[in-house]
């Protein structure tokens with residue numbers, strides 16, 4: 001792999017990405033670094049409750065955060081769960097970290113340790129009540145598992161013997177259930193989530209970038225739910241704010257790699273990149 005500007009950083013494949021990385025290196029104090037959690041900071045595991053940040057993730061973020069304008073974790077997880085599974089609370093260096101949870105409907109701020117949240121959508125409770133019956137009638141595969149997320153509910157198929165077939169069998173029944181209750185289906189890596197409309201990672205990222213007055217942005221993600229954040233960075237670039245799109249690559253999702261400036265082979269490599277970026281910045 002060739003390097004920019006020295007041996008420690010990979011070269012983005014696109015001119016826009018190289019411009020984005022150059023802007024972050026030139027004006028780090030104006031940069032927002034925003035990172036997805038599962039599949040990007042945390043390796044994918046079969047049981048969502050066992051997911052944890054890569055052991056090098058918190059040290060890398062803690063070294064990076066004091067050098068840039070802001071570090072944010074942008075996740076489909078409830079903010080409090082991501083804070084817990086990430087080990088983000090009370091870490092020296094991460095005292096300004098924000099976690100935008102539930103695709104931006106929740107915001108945890110390390111300065112207060114509190115979560116600010118949008119009102120709950122009544123359709124979630126109604127869909128939750130109907131969900132077991134819908135799964136039974138759809139002939140859900142053994143191993144299909146419901147994740148209770150508070151302001152959303154997710155159906156996972158990774159533990160079925162054929163996860164993709166189990167996922168495919170549920171797409172239409174869950175779309176119907178979501179529509180009847182005013183919700184949307186968020187498809188992800190062997191998961192279909194029923195959640196309220198009106199917020200996504202793109203809106204969340206744009207809001208954060210605008211609130212911080214950022215002059216450059218980096219976003220790293222791995223899954224379809226990260227596409228709106230990719231679109232937000234593309235929109236910011238069109239408005240003159242340089243940005244770098246990083247894909248945490250996998251053999252499950254190809255869409256993001258096609259849009260990314262830099263594709264890295266999974267969470268360990270993403271975390272290594274963030275650590276290298278931190279080392280390349282003035283402390």
Ligand SMILES: O=P(O)(O)OC[C@H]1O[C@H](O[C@H]2O[C@H](CO)[C@@H](O)[C@H](O)[C@H]2O)[C@H](O)[C@@H](O)[C@@H]1O
Pocket residue numbers: 036037038039043044045046047048049051074075076077147149154156158188189190191193223225
């Ligand atoms: O926005 P993210 O931080 O990427 O969260 C997206 C979903 O991640 C979790 O599911 C994924 O990770 C699990 C643990 O590795 C894995 O078992 C599952 O197959 C993946 O889809 C989480 O459980 C969901 O609630 C998040 O929305």
